[in-house]
Amino acid sequence: MGEARAVEQGRPLGLAVLGAGRIGQVHAAAAAALPDIELRWVQDAVPAAAERVAAANGARAAGTLEEVLADDGVDAVVVGTPTPTHLEFIERVVETGRRVLCEKPLHLDLAAVDAAARRLGPAAARVMVGFNRRFDPDFAELRRRMGGAEAGEIGRIEQVVITSRDPAPPPQEYLAVSGSIFRDMTIHDFDMARNLVGEIASVSASGGALFDVGARAVGDLDTAMTTLTSASGVQVLIVNSRHSASGYDQRIEVFGQDGTLRVENHRTSRVRLDTAAGTDQGAVWEEFFLTRYEAAYRAELQSFVTAAREGLPFSPGFDDGRQALALAVAAQRSLEEGRVVTVNEVDTAAEVDAPSELDAAGPTPLTREAHV
Ligand SMILES: NC(=O)c1ccc[n+]([C@@H]2O[C@H](COP(=O)([O-])OP(=O)(O)OC[C@H]3O[C@@H](n4cnc5c(N)ncnc54)[C@H](O)[C@@H]3O)[C@@H](O)[C@H]2O)c1
Known part of the structure; x- marks a missing residue:
């Protein structure tokens, strides 16, 4: 895994939301409401879903993760897609040096989470897990x-x-x-x-x-x-x-x-x-x-952005998800x-x-x- 990307100070954090379903809509709306964030992309396997949620929150719609990661203005990504996709998306985002807020659960299979942790190594510290109730x-x-x-x-x-x-x-x-x-x-x-x-x-x-x-x-x-x-x-x-x-x-x-x-x-x-x-x-x-939990989702995203910007550890992190x-x-x-x-x-x-x-x-x- 490469180095973590430095987050440029003095501008809103560039964010993309993967998944435009129930929880993706919550995160997109929270991102659009926080002044510290520029919501740049909403991505979904169903183009119409991405377009609807992107338009509602002042962002662009993407069909693929590659499109999102090709944008140098994206500092961090929220993974709100179905659970089986989480580990793959975490790894693909983290290897570009970006941070991830991933929805719970990390995966359904503990051995798969442990194998991902081994592949990520210290870069697992770039992952926060969406236990919003905290x-x-x-x-x-x-x-x-x-x-x-x-x-x-x-x-x-x-x-x-x-x-x-x-x-x-x-x-x-x-x-x-x-x-x-x-x-x-x-x-x-x-x-x-x-x-x-x-x-x-x-x-x-x-x-x-x-x-x-x-x-x-x-x-x-x-x-x-x-x-x-x-x-x-x-x-x-x-x-x-x-x-x-x-x-x-x-x-x-x-x-x-x-x-x-x-x-x-x-x-x-x-x-x-x-x-x-x-x-x-x-x-x-x-x-x-x-x-x-509307206030909790907003506070969760704010905590993610603040920690990403200031290089602080995420809490709850990958190990908490595990x-x-x-x-x-x-x-x-x-x-x-x-x-x-x-x-x-x-x-x-x-x-x-x-x-x-x-x-x-x-x-x-x-x-x-x-x-x-
Ligand atoms: N923290 C919470 O309170 C909370 C609440 C609900 C759901 N969740 C979690 O969020 C995740 C999503 O749940 P949901 O209820 O929003 O599901 P959902 O079915 O409402 O939405 C999932 C979206 O992801 C899209 N999608 C599916 N596969 C994709 C892929 N490969 N690439 C891009 N987009 C893809 C679907 O088209 C859909 O729009 C789950 O892991 C769930 O456990 C967390």
């Missing part, structure tokens, strides 16, 4: 108030509960290639767990397909609970569901020696009515990630084998370049044994 203002404040090397406002941390429920299940075609609930959905919560309590030592998962015929048909879960134990002994419970009648359910509770820190759901209105008849907020929870995927693999194994799985077991398997678990196993077997 940048949510409420979650970031909760993290800050937990403290760091010095205990924060609630003293020693003992337990964390992360609740993450989507409003409705995705289509069966999406589930069929998503690599299981753990790699697709819980991966955000695995990263948040590491962000809150540090490295994880072991994983225990249970779940089932309780309501979604699509999940059942492809051998995936629609309901899961995962317990993590951190290297320092903190317990983290992650509660996931692919549906929630009351809206997008995104909460975190951190329980410590001296108290509890909590982030509750965002509502579409913060105004509450109190009368003699009762008390009523009369507002629903945010519908889904596009609105709930570690979150390792937890997803451990959770899947725990579910299948009905036991607690240590993260070391998963690491060892990946290091020897074991055949892809996905290739070997085919669709995820469905197990409903609860053992948490």
Whole structure:
């Protein structure tokens, strides 16, 4: 890999967004709104999609990555294409010296991520991974108030509960290639767990397909609970569901020696009515990630640009993407084998370049044994 490109100071950072789908549109709109960025290209395999999103955000449409990389004004690239393309696009961009903000997950296969890390070597430091929830203002404040090397406002941390429920299940075609609930959905919560309590030592998962015929048909879960134990002994419970009648359910509770820190759901209105008849907020929870995490996506992109410009390390970086995927693999194994799985077991398997678990196993077997 060549040297990292120096980012020219005194002009906006030249950016390209690959993928003009759901998340590509979010990043393109965030880029267009940030004064520190010049959004130069939106690229998509479907030309009409690239043209629509480029036009909406004052950029040009590209049909290929080569076209984007031929433009010397492009300093950095956002990869928002489907997961199987991520590692290839990361490597092609990084070898030109440019930085990449890549959507989660890095890939579905841990051995493939480790092989890419070996090829990238130190240039892996040019990659940031899109775990946007770290940048949510409420979650970031909760993290800050937990403290760091010095205990924060609630003293020693003992337990964390992360609740993450989507409003409705995705289509069966999406589930069929998503690599299981753990790699697709819980991966955000695995990263948040590491962000809150540090490295994880072991994983225990249970779940089932309780309501979604699509999940059942492809051998995936629609309901899961995962317990993590951190290297320092903190317990983290992650509660996931692919549906929630009351809206997008995104909460975190951190329980410590001296108290509890909590982030509750965002509502579409913060105004509450109190009368003699009762008390009523009369507002629903945010519908889904596009609105709930709008501020987080903007802050994430700003953090990427600032670090790229100032030559600072990216956080979350490539290794954070790798570690979150390792937890997803451990959770899947725990579910299948009905036991607690240590993260070391998963690491060892990946290091020897074991055949892809996905290739070997085919669709995820469905197990409903609860053992948490
Ligand atoms: N961080 C988050 O909150 C978040 C939310 C949604 C999706 N994601 C991730 O973002 C990625 C994309 O998801 P999405 O929901 O936006 O998908 P999507 O299907 O809505 O959009 C993907 C786009 O990529 C284009 N595309 C496909 N193959 C391509 C290729 N080889 N080259 C160029 N363009 C190509 C498609 O035409 C489509 O427009 C996935 O990895 C997903 O896990 C992250």
